């Protein structure tokens with residue numbers, strides 16, 4: 001473990017156990033500034049090193065323990081309900097989601113079940129039961145996809161299943177007809193395979209530019225009750241948006257660091273970092289403006 005990691009973890013512990021975090025949360029609650037978070041995981045495996053898409057199995061178990069102890073983990077439907085009801089959201093409300101149908105999601109589901117935690121798994125239907133490899137996984141150890149039997153087993157365990165299109169299509173870059181097919185066919189196949197209504201949709205790649213605005217009404221028309229992005233943010237009471245943000249589980253050196261992040265207590269630090277980065281950028285632009293043209297553009 002590096003010195004930087006140890007000092008970050010120590011700072012988080014001081015922040016929590018000195019009472020600063022508790023005070024910040026108390027003030028937020030007093031002002032009615034509570035929110036819900038929707039966490040986004042992809043794979044839980046030890047087959048590849050941890051990264052933006054991968055959480056190791058032991059860390060996942062520790063994350064589940066922390067979430068059970070410290071958060072009010074609810075089904076995704078409850079987040080949508082409280083967001084639209086306009087009530088003050090109970091503090092530390094959180095839902096868990098997974099994208100992309102990796103086979104290791106079945107083991108993750110068992111770990112979630114051991115901890116009594118609900119979750120929603122968003123599935124691109126064309127890849128279930130196939131040996132399809134995502135472009136970003138080429139060169140990594142082979143990771144299997146869920147089969148339909150495994151997906152049904154997860155549904156029987158009480159987990160919610162949502163659509164992630166048919167072919168993991170980029171809805172910022174397809175025609176209207178293909179978008180309509182991706183939305184309706186994935187819902188039809190999931191409902192046929194699982195014999196239950198599919199209520200939620202998460203669009204692939206999840207950034208702002210991966211969902212053209214004219215496609216949003218098609219998601220409603222297809223019968224989905226809400227759509228989820230991978231744009232970082234929180235859900236607030238009274239938020240009537242059809243497209244809701246999710247928080248991709250970032251790589252943190254410690255589970256305590258993740259807890260602090262999810263409480264929103266570190267928001268001031270992120271804002272400070274962004275301001276500093278912006279001012280560094282501005283000063284480097286103004287310095288380059290002072291350089292002779294040929295040097296500035298070399």
Ligand SMILES: [Zn+2]
Nearest residue numbers: 099100204205
């Ligand atoms: Zn995806």
